[in-house]
Amino acid sequence: MVTIRQIAEEAGVSRGTVDRVINYRQGVNPDTEKRVREIAERLGYKPSVPGKMLAAKKKKIKIGFLVFDTPVALFFRDVYSAAKQKALEMDNLGISVKFYKAKQLDEQYLAGVLEQVEKDHLDGLILAPLHLPVFSEFLKRIEKSGIPAVFYNVDNDEGSRLSYVGCDYKESGRVAAGLTALSINNKGPIGIATVLDEKSPSSYERLMGFRKEIKKENPDITIINEDADYIFQENNCDAILELVEKHPEMKALYVINPGDCSIFEKVMARAANKDLKIITNDLLQKQRQLLKKGIITATIGQQPDVQGTLPIQMLYDYLVLGSMPQKDKIYTSLQIYIKQNL
């Protein structure tokens, strides 16, 4: 355990100088700097975590966390409750996390929330940057201000970020394909559907991943409704029911985004004793119940708890310990849930 004190002694300078060198601060003689840096290198200096944590308390760090709290974005509830828990821990470390709840998804309303976010002087920001003009604008301003941000659930290359924590949607689609194939013994006609999401990036990527995987691995499976435009049409609930009725031979249905989940029971009612397998995404409360009842066959999770806690930890590590995230994207685990492992 090498400390700045030891480096200071070795270099014949004061601790302050070593600190300046190590943290790339202004005003050190280049020769001194070089000497100190070499010694630090040679001795294998690693800053002490507790030391940094202790010293960080004086900084009164404030992190902002934007969540959506609407009936159509239920997934964020699970993210939020995990994040709240983590925020309490952070409070113990002298870091405060402020939550901003967006209760609607229309641009004007969101603009108001984002304005509020910018007013508070934050040291870091966590958000799911939807692909909407308000967010594009906002991301640019945040980037300019230099506030480090972590994106969760939705990635967005219109602004720079420390890291992304969320699902790899394409892979998620692939896993759904594998599960679907598994549940119908690799053959038969299947359907794809989604209730919400008019071609949101996440749904679209899942669709692409699903289709590609089926084509690659399962020559004996045919997808009844191939066309993306057809899948993402309006008033989808009715369209899905129609699809199921038109195709009694359908063996499985992949529901990308089930909305409020009421679609599942409706579909099963129409497909009565047809032994239709339903594969979907996420594990919200409703889905848990429907899995138990045997209405949903399997679902693929995206770790809402990790999406809530890891971004906070990453910002803490960055702001307090000065360490960059290991990866540019942290993908959540593609956990498969069936009746028995809820």
Add this chain to the structure above:
Amino acid sequence: MVTIRQIAEEAGVSRGTVDRVINYRQGVNPDTEKRVREIAERLGYKPSVPGKMLAAKKKKIKIGFLVFDTPVALFFRDVYSAAKQKALEMDNLGISVKFYKAKQLDEQYLAGVLEQVEKDHLDGLILAPLHLPVFSEFLKRIEKSGIPAVFYNVDNDEGSRLSYVGCDYKESGRVAAGLTALSINNKGPIGIATVLDEKSPSSYERLMGFRKEIKKENPDITIINEDADYIFQENNCDAILELVEKHPEMKALYVINPGDCSIFEKVMARAANKDLKIITNDLLQKQRQLLKKGIITATIGQQPDVQGTLPIQMLYDYLVLGSMPQKDKIYTSLQIYIKQNL
């Protein structure tokens, strides 16, 4: 953020006294103690994590970690490599983790290793206490010595422990049952097999969980070989191949413990183009490959990384922060792996 300093001022005593009270040390006037405790309570004192971490460095805490490093216990390799990583982190916090590798599983050899463990003066111990007489003895001595222990992978009630981190084997069997049923559309004859483990508790519990779940949920599935004595017989590799040949109608095979995994390819060779589904446990390197090749249909994991890292963290929290584990048993997640989510 209340500190002992604040409590000391409020109570009109020194920080030392507050420290004595809070940490239940000897030599405090009962009146003083009561007063200090009340103030701490009223102010909602929570010890500071960084403060404790910093102060802990002087204690030179040493944790022992026992792992098995034998050809038949490959799972422990993954535990070990995660634990090694975690040990490095701990080193940064001034805590050293010493590993003890047991290269054989016979009692005499193990006795030697355990003796070595006892010689070193450890502040905490992590081990998988196999159900063998050497361990029974050892656990009793450890318990008497008061050294806190965390068990992983194998629980054992012959000694007291802080917590257990590992698989819920019975639930693991249930999940295997659900997966098996899913892969054969809930009907048909299936088989159960295991290569290693003459009725080790983990295998036995998995078997029980599997059988019970099939009976409860799948009236149309019949288990060809019901009898535990038959499943756990000697020279199992041959017995399994025989089973597969005798029952060409078999739709799926649950392999509880595949040993070195060579059984899988052998079974598939015998069952050529029979479309036999194979369900198993763990995700070692071999299994990963076989899943990719489509020889194994699905497997159920038990988070070797968590088993390696969490016990270390728990002992750290206990020894440094003085916090007890949340639960008596921490079960690893019953993650399902198929070809697409390796």
Add this chain to the structure above:
DNA sequence: TTGTAGGCGTTATCAA
């Protein structure tokens, strides 16, 4: 450009 010193919260040691 560099050094000094105090503080972050807890704990151990020594002195009273």
Add this chain to the structure above:
DNA sequence: TTGATAACGCCTACAA
């Protein structure tokens, strides 16, 4: 039985 003080490692304001 209690108090005072010096660590633990880092950071920063101020002084030189």
